[in-house]
Amino acid sequence: MTRETWTAVDVYVSELLAPHDEALAAALESSEEAGLPPIQISPPQGKLLYLLVKLLGAASILEFGTLGGYSTIWLARALPEGGNLITIEADPRNGEVAGRNIARAGLDGVVDLRLGPALDLLPRLAAEGVGPFDLTFIDADKVHSPEYFTWALERSHPGSLIVCDNVVRDGALIDLSNEDPAIQAQRRLHEMIAAEPRVEATTIQTVGVKGHDGFNIARVA
Numbered sequence: 001m002t003r004e005t006w007t008a009v010d011v012y013v014s015e016l017l018a019p020h021d022e023a024l025a026a027a028l029e030s031s032e033e034a035g036l037p038p039i040q041i042s043p044p045q046g047k048l049l050y051l052l053v054k055l056l057g058a059a060s061i062l063e064f065g066t067l068g069g070y071s072t073i074w075l076a077r078a079l080p081e082g083g084n085l086i087t088i089e090a091d092p093r094n095g096e097v098a099g100r101n102i103a104r105a106g107l108d109g110v111v112d113l114r115l116g117p118a119l120d121l122l123p124r125l126a127a128e129g130v131g132p133f134d135l136t137f138i139d140a141d142k143v144h145s146p147e148y149f150t151w152a153l154e155r156s157h158p159g160s161l162i163v164c165d166n167v168v169r170d171g172a173l174i175d176l177s178n179e180d181p182a183i184q185a186q187r188r189l190h191e192m193i194a195a196e197p198r199v200e201a202t203t204i205q206t207v208g209v210k211g212h213d214g215f216n217i218a219r220v221a
């Protein structure tokens, strides 16, 4: 199979099973107009996150990496009445676009958008006593995925789920000669999770419009 085929299948699945309504379409359009990089999760991945929230009955969500709010909308829409989602975005320009997209989706009462580098914001969030979170989605700067995972794990409960995007990166995950810190962080993340008795986890490779990558899914025991 080629990337062309993965993409065509993703388009087929998206149209049938993860179609955009106005808010999702507008979120992508405005992100593109504002010049944000088109690196948001794919529609089938968005639908997977939505299904995970529903399967868990998750009422509190933490997201690292808002970008233009596309994944945020998928996640927040699956919340029950009274649910909440905290999303962290380092880039103020992304945050501005995301804020508008979240409001347009009617989710500004549900989503708490925090602007700033996550490593700066986390101590503040801890002081506020946020959490525990039923589900955490980690999709921000890849170098710090292990640190975000550790933080989320400390604010989880038995049954919580932690999902990390971009853990395979075209197979670079297993290329030991790759010195890219973002790739080395994915290996560190896997080794950390393997040694962590508090979670059961797996990595599922993904192919589609975003090429070849993967999600790590960890359940807190």
Ligand code: DHB
Pocket: 039, 040, 041, 139, 140, 165, 166, 210
């Ligand atoms: C990049 C980031 C992502 O979260 C993603 O899913 C794909 C690519 C990037 O920074 O290149």
Ligand code: MG
Pocket: 039, 040, 041, 139, 165, 166
């Ligand atoms: Mg990603």
